[in-house]
Amino acid sequence: MSERLEKGLTALRGQMDSKVESFFSSCVNCGICAESCLFYTETKDPRYTPIYKTEPLRKLWKQEYSFWGKFSSKLGFTKTFKESDLADWEELVYDGCSMCGRCSMVCPMGIDIADIIARVKQGLSAAGYTPQDLVGAANRTLEFGSPMGNILPALKAHIKHIEADTGLTVPFDIEGADYMVTISANEVVTFPEYIGAITRIFAHANVSWTISSEAFEATNSGLQMGNNTIATELVGRIVAAAEKLKVKNVVSPECGHAYAAIRWNGPNYLGKKYTFGVVHILELLDELYRSGRIKTSGMETSRMTFHDPCQIVRRGGVAAQPRELLASVASDVTEMSDHGRMNWCCGGGGGVSANERAEELRIQVFNRKKSQLDEIKVETMVTACSNCRTVLEDGLDANDMDMEVLGLTELIADHLVENEALVGS
Ligand code: SF4
Ligand code: SF4
Numbered sequence: 001m002s003e004r005l006e007k008g009l010t011a012l013r014g015q016m017d018s019k020v021e022s023f024f025s026s027c028v029n030c031g032i033c034a035e036s037c038l039f040y041t042e043t044k045d046p047r048y049t050p051i052y053k054t055e056p057l058r059k060l061w062k063q064e065y066s067f068w069g070k071f072s073s074k075l076g077f078t079k080t081f082k083e084s085d086l087a088d089w090e091e092l093v094y095d096g097c098s099m100c101g102r103c104s105m106v107c108p109m110g111i112d113i114a115d116i117i118a119r120v121k122q123g124l125s126a127a128g129y130t131p132q133d134l135v136g137a138a139n140r141t142l143e144f145g146s147p148m149g150n151i152l153p154a155l156k157a158h159i160k161h162i163e164a165d166t167g168l169t170v171p172f173d174i175e176g177a178d179y180m181v182t183i184s185a186n187e188v189v190t191f192p193e194y195i196g197a198i199t200r201i202f203a204h205a206n207v208s209w210t211i212s213s214e215a216f217e218a219t220n221s222g223l224q225m226g227n228n229t230i231a232t233e234l235v236g237r238i239v240a241a242a243e244k245l246k247v248k249n250v251v252s253p254e255c256g257h258a259y260a261a262i263r264w265n266g267p268n269y270l271g272k273k274y275t276f277g278v279v280h281i282l283e284l285l286d287e288l289y290r291s292g293r294i295k296t297s298g299m300e301t302s303r304m305t306f307h308d309p310c311q312i313v314r315r316g317g318v319a320a321q322p323r324e325l326l327a328s329v330a331s332d333v334t335e336m337s338d339h340g341r342m343n344w345c346c347g348g349g350g351g352v353s354a355n356e357r358a359e360e361l362r363i364q365v366f367n368r369k370k371s372q373l374d375e376i377k378v379e380t381m382v383t384a385c386s387n388c389r390t391v392l393e394d395g396l397d398a399n400d401m402d403m404e405v406l407g408l409t410e411l412i413a414d415h416l417v418e419n420e421a422l423v424g425s
Contacts, residue, residue: 005086012123015123024062033107034051036050037049037103038347052092053097053120054113083127086123090129094124094130095361098350100310100314100345100350101315105314105341131351134355137224138221148186151189154188158192166203170199170211173211173212173214176246179202179249179250179279180249181253182218182262183217183218183253184386190390196410201413201416204295212245215238218253218262220257221234228269235269235270250279253386254409281384282408286321286325294416296412297417298415302379303332303377303379306383307383308322314341326411337372347365347369348362381405382405
């Protein structure tokens with residue numbers, strides 16, 4: 001047996017628990033999950049059905065953990081688990097699954113298929129069958145603090161501009177702040193307007209906040225590549241910074257998987273409860289809005305819709321807040337045919353957008369979003385995940401669709417009452 005196969009099998013065996021046992025025992029092969037997955041509906045390739053992507057773990061479970069598998073192994077009837085059982089699934093799992101979790105919503109047996117696929121990634125990653133782009137991003141994060149390298153100088157440069165433009169101060173390393181803000185590399189490099197937006201909103205609402213210069217990066221390449229050791233190290237950095245600064249809460253930015261990593265997976269990775277709360281930026285903005293600390297004026301009049309980021313809405317449960325916030329600043333909002341918890345993914349989550357090899361497939365599956373948008377004919381799509389935003393812009397470009405994509409936090413900032421003169425300018 002090759003060393004790679006041995007490592008992969010050890011990692012897969014480490015994923016076997018009662019949840020996996022009950023999932024595989026209860027699958028009735030109904031195929032309903034297939035029609036819920038955009039990688040299948042847009043390609044009609046049966047290899048992209050959700051249940052097929054779980055095959056490496058199912059095969060191992062059947063051979064080593066099921067009664068009939070063990071029985072036939074004893075009689076010598078079981079096919080050997082080969083390295084190709086891992087190698088052949090690399091492209092299917094990393095390029096052809098955005099970890100959106102839509103399949104998990106439709107399974108009549110309640111199987112969390114996305115969770116099983118995440119476990120398959122653990123085996124592939126241990127065996128070295130992970131796209132090089134994801135490995136590189138993880139290595140850069142471990143070494144320099146961000147998947148895009150050392151971006152602290154870029155962040156500080158943006159902050160200098162924000163402070164000069166607004167006359168406000170962006171607080172760093174403030175002990176005892178109510179909120180420690182984390183930011184995704186994509187926001188620093190591609191959408192720095194997000195940082196200006198939270199600065200203006202927090203000043204307006206008189207929020208006690210800070211950024212940690214030791215751990216501001218929210219994205220978690222370990223989660224995307226399926227390496228729990230790296231994922232734990234990266235979450236651990238944020239937790240250590242929050243504990244050091246004794247903050248009351250950590251704020252996850254407009255990034256889907258970052259929210260999943262710090263909010264849901266983090267305590268499990270670290271095996272302990274946090275000493276602070278975790279909120280998504282939209283949860284915080286909604287709370288500030290409801291309590292009257294955010295006051296907005298003026299309404300956008302262009303026809304808009306909201307794209308639900310899978311990890312924030314479907315997997316994270318933050319569905320009502322963005323709608324309430326958007327309705328406070330926009331008068332013509334319409335929903336896509338499938339929205340909220342059943343929205344269709346942008347196609348780039350789970351590390352797909354960071355994997356250049358998957359680009360052609362990602363653009364192909366954007367057809368699902370295109371169909372949704374063609375039905376409602378909007379001028380602007382608002383979202384709350386910088387990764388979705390990049391992927392949506394790519395998809396619109398590839399299809400020559402003239403539509404603006406905006407971040408919800410920025411939209412709220414542009415309507416703060418003291419900015420009234422700026423609205424519509
Ligand atoms: S998680 Fe989403 S992309 Fe992955 S198999 Fe399920 S429906 Fe398809
Ligand atoms: S919907 Fe559930 S039971 Fe049906 S094939 Fe998919 S995983 Fe199995």
